[in-house]
Amino acid sequence: MLARSPGFFVGKPVVLDLSAVDLSQSAIAHLVTSLEQRNIRVLGIEGVDAAHLTTSMPPLLTGGRPTLLVQNEPKKPEAKPKSTSLLLNNPVRSGQSVVFTEGDVTVLGSVGSGAEIVAGGSIHVYGTLRGRAMAGVNGNSTARIFCQKIEAELLAIDGYFQTAEDISATLRNRPAQAWLEGNIMKITPLN
């Protein structure tokens, strides 16, 4: 490993452990100077008799203990699991278009006339649905549309749609849900 990265110790504080080798004073001096030439700073030496060291050499260290090097890799930003629902706190105004193909859309408020909601999953409106609601756009035929008051311009599930004209007048202004039964869209009151 060291052969592959000769610069590994460069600029790092290094302590030489000479306990595995038996070197003379001149050999140690040679080692330290050649390390210095390679820009490796030796802070201290251990595992050697004090008599072998001269004053011009790095000091003798004792009591060194092996440590486990913890590598501080930058933490990868954890990939958030993609949210499968979208919650809107405000009414959706005329002209606004909310497209969320990943899942359900919930609106705390009304959906204005001329606004549109497109969802991969179901659509829940806690208010009056006056605009267009298109659920299950990715081919999800089990998606449904729920609203507290139905005055929708258009309802669609998985491509099957009904316009305001097709929606029975008896359902108007009531809580209702729409779902697909085969390829027929059913709309029923919720209470």
Next chain:
Amino acid sequence: MAKVLVVTSGKGGVGKTTSTAALGAALAQMGEKVVVIDFDVGLRNLDLVMGAERRVVFDLINVVQGVAKLSQALIRDKRLENLWLLPASQTRDKDALTDEGVGKIIADLRNNFDWILCDSPAGIERGATLAMRYADEAVIVTNPEVSSVRDSDRIIGMLDSKTVKAERGERVEKHVLITRYDAARAARGEMLSIEDILEILATPLLGIIPESQDVLKASNVGSPVTLNNAASAPARAYMDAVRRLMGETVNMVVPAERKGLMNRLLRRRAA
């Protein structure tokens, strides 16, 4: 602290300019220092309703382009000394307005006035978006009919997304002002009721201005209705609206026309 208030609606002909003039005059009558700005470049009307059309020398576009100084373009009202008008240009179009130019004018006016009322043009294009761009508050003028209400809903959506305040994550304070309201026709179901409008717009109500001949009369003589005939029903409704703007709590009543006995008898026979 100056407040920038945009008077807007989306739909045309609902009473934005009339309401801007009436609200501006009413604020000035209560002692506030007010400037009304006409953003309807190319179709300017506010000068007519304010009765200042013969005194226009420089206009908003001149100031935006640096041809004239702001102080040269401001026209002081002859009846109210703390009411000023910044007229629009009639010979240019809305493309002559720039975001920076408008921003600079508004910033300058903030130093000198208590209220800056921006009279928005109809539509949702450049003129309308620049009129609302720097607003702190908005008055959405709505008539009791479906197309006006839907357009107002659209404008509220834009106030929540296209203004400087919205982009900073703050909220533009919004108020609905219902104009041309006819209580008798609403009772007969020929008009949307107040409840229906507020249910659709989900925005607090600032006032209800009754349909009245006095409004047209005042416009024709070039005087805001609150100045022209302060005792008239629409003038009283506008005064109430202004008190609410200034933070007072005023009961929401629709001021009725005061009619003489003879008038009432004749009306009944005709019906």
